[in-house]
Amino acid sequence: MGGTFDPIHNGHLVAASEVAQHFLLDEVYFVPTGTPYMKSGVSDAEHRYLMTVIATASNPRFKTSRVDIDRAGPTYTIDTLRDINTLAPNADLFFITGADAVTQILEWKDSSELFRYAHFVAVSRPGHEIDLEGLPPEHVSTLEIPALAISSTDCRARVRKGYQVWYLTPDGVQQYIAKNQLYRQSETNQ
Ligand SMILES: Nc1ncnc2c1ncn2[C@@H]1O[C@H](COP(=O)(O)OP(=O)(O)OP(=O)(O)O)[C@@H](O)[C@H]1O
Ligand SMILES: O=C(O)c1ccc[n+]([C@@H]2O[C@H](COP(=O)([O-])O)[C@@H](O)[C@H]2O)c1
Numbered sequence: 001m002g003g004t005f006d007p008i009h010n011g012h013l014v015a016a017s018e019v020a021q022h023f024l025l026d027e028v029y030f031v032p033t034g035t036p037y038m039k040s041g042v043s044d045a046e047h048r049y050l051m052t053v054i055a056t057a058s059n060p061r062f063k064t065s066r067v068d069i070d071r072a073g074p075t076y077t078i079d080t081l082r083d084i085n086t087l088a089p090n091a092d093l094f095f096i097t098g099a100d101a102v103t104q105i106l107e108w109k110d111s112s113e114l115f116r117y118a119h120f121v122a123v124s125r126p127g128h129e130i131d132l133e134g135l136p137p138e139h140v141s142t143l144e145i146p147a148l149a150i151s152s153t154d155c156r157a158r159v160r161k162g163y164q165v166w167y168l169t170p171d172g173v174q175q176y177i178a179k180n181q182l183y184r185q186s187e188t189n190q
Pocket of ligand 1 (some may be wrong): 002003004005006010011012015050096098099100101102123124125126148149150151152154171
C-alpha cells in the first residue's frame with residue numbers, strides 16, 4: 001500500500017487489514033512516498049516513515065518499506081513496483097489504493113505499465129465513488145470496507161487547532177506527533 005502517510009491513520013490500517021484478509025495476502029508493505037510530486041507542503045519523509053513503522057509494528061503481517069524514500073526524485077508507483085519486484089521476484093503483488101486514488105491512476109507515470117507488475121485493489125472510502133472507467137477490469141478489483149471518514153488532512157487540521165488525534169491514529173503515532181511537535185504550523189514542510 002503506497003501513501004504519503006502524513007500521518008498514517010486508522011483508515012489506512014483498516015484498508016490494509018481488510019484487503020489482506022480478503023485476498024489472503026501473506027504480508028502488506030506500507031510504502032511511504034519519498035517526494036509525492038502531486039502534493040505540496042508534505043512533512044519530512046523520515047517523520048512519515050517512522051510514524052508508519054510505529055503504526056504497523058504490532059501486526060506481524062505489516063511491514064514498512066523504504067524503497068520510495070531512498071530513491072531520489074519524484075515518487076512514481078511504476079518505480080515502487082519495479083523495486084519491489086526486484087526484491088521479491090516470485091511474489092504476486094497487489095497494490096492497495098483508496099477510492100480517491102484509483103480514479104487518478106491513468107494520470108500516473110507509465111500507467112499502462114503498472115498492471116504488468118501488480119493487481120490493483122480499490123477500497124471504498126467515505127465521500128468517494130469508486131470509478132474504474134478506463135482501467136483494465138482484469139487487473140483491478142474493488143473491496144467494500146468498514147467506512148472510516150478519516151483523512152491525513154483532517155488529522156493535521158485537528159492537531160493545528162490544538163486537538164489530539166487519539167483513536168483516529170494508533171496511540172504511538174499520536175505520541176510521535178506530540179513529541180515532535182508536528183502539524184502545529186500551517187501546511188509547510190516539517
Ligand atoms: N479513510 C480511508 N479509507 C480508505 N482508504 C483510504 C483512507 N484514507 C486514505 N486512504 C487511501 O490510502 C492511500 C494513501 O492515502 P494518503 O496517505 O494520501 O492519505 P489521505 O488521508 O488521503 O491523505 P491527505 O488527506 O493528506 O490527502 C490512498 O490510496 C488513499 O486513497
Ligand atoms: O506514479 C505516479 O505518477 C503517482 C502519482 C500520484 C500518486 N502515486 C501513488 O499513489 C499512492 C497514494 O499517493 P498519495 O499522494 O495520495 O498519498 C502513493 O503510493 C503514490 O506514490 C503515484
